[in-house]
Amino acid sequence: MKEIVLATRNRHKGEELAALLGDLGIRIRTLADFPNAPEVDEDGTTCETNAIKKAREIARATGVTAVADDTGLEVDALGGRPGVFAARYAGEHATYEDNCRKLLQELAGVPRQKRTARFLTVAAIALPSGEVQVTRGILEGLITEEARGDRGFGYDPVFLVPALGKTLAQLTAGEKNRISHRAKAFFKMREWLEQRQSVGA
Numbered sequence: 001m002k003e004i005v006l007a008t009r010n011r012h013k014g015e016e017l018a019a020l021l022g023d024l025g026i027r028i029r030t031l032a033d034f035p036n037a038p039e040v041d042e043d044g045t046t047c048e049t050n051a052i053k054k055a056r057e058i059a060r061a062t063g064v065t066a067v068a069d070d071t072g073l074e075v076d077a078l079g080g081r082p083g084v085f086a087a088r089y090a091g092e093h094a095t096y097e098d099n100c101r102k103l104l105q106e107l108a109g110v111p112r113q114k115r116t117a118r119f120l121t122v123a124a125i126a127l128p129s130g131e132v133q134v135t136r137g138i139l140e141g142l143i144t145e146e147a148r149g150d151r152g153f154g155y156d157p158v159f160l161v162p163a164l165g166k167t168l169a170q171l172t173a174g175e176k177n178r179i180s181h182r183a184k185a186f187f188k189m190r191e192w193l194e195q196r197q198s199v200g201a
Helices: 013-023 047-062 097-106 173-179 180-198
Strands: 003-005 028-030 065-075 116-126 131-143 159-161
Touching: 003 013, 003 047, 013 028, 013 065, 013 173, 013 180, 047 065, 047 116, 047 131, 065 180, 116 180, 131 180, 173 180
Parallel strands: 003 028, 003 065
Antiparallel strands: 065 116, 116 131, 131 159
């Protein structure tokens, strides 16, 4: 396996994935290298369905092994919402700020101990042959009452990691990449890729 393509047009996510996979000796490409690659409709009802669909369609279109992921945010006080719809919680073209604002509004008045939440990332790697491997990562935390920090993206400013006393947006990229849901999923993906390389697959 000489190269992989990251099946995302999200620059922030692409930078994180490249950092997590960048020293494997595999060329990391992005969809910018494949301007004719299709826009994949993330219409699945689970993160796994979306991740597999994205990876498979991009691998088929490019002829290159493709890596995709999908992340959901499950908030217990909201019955698990926004879940798989986290990226468009405040609407189809919502900004990160719009989504965070809606989440905080819906949790107004909910006490700290009941603001438990978790991120779930499902990563999928699809080979042009059709083979697919899936890994998962979970990060438990709390939703804050106001945004904190100016790093990261998505819900990072409102997702508190209790053991650190900081939101994900208050962590450096290196700190986040050691403990995040996405990091956990991609550490497992790295292990799978390293095993493939060691046997010359």
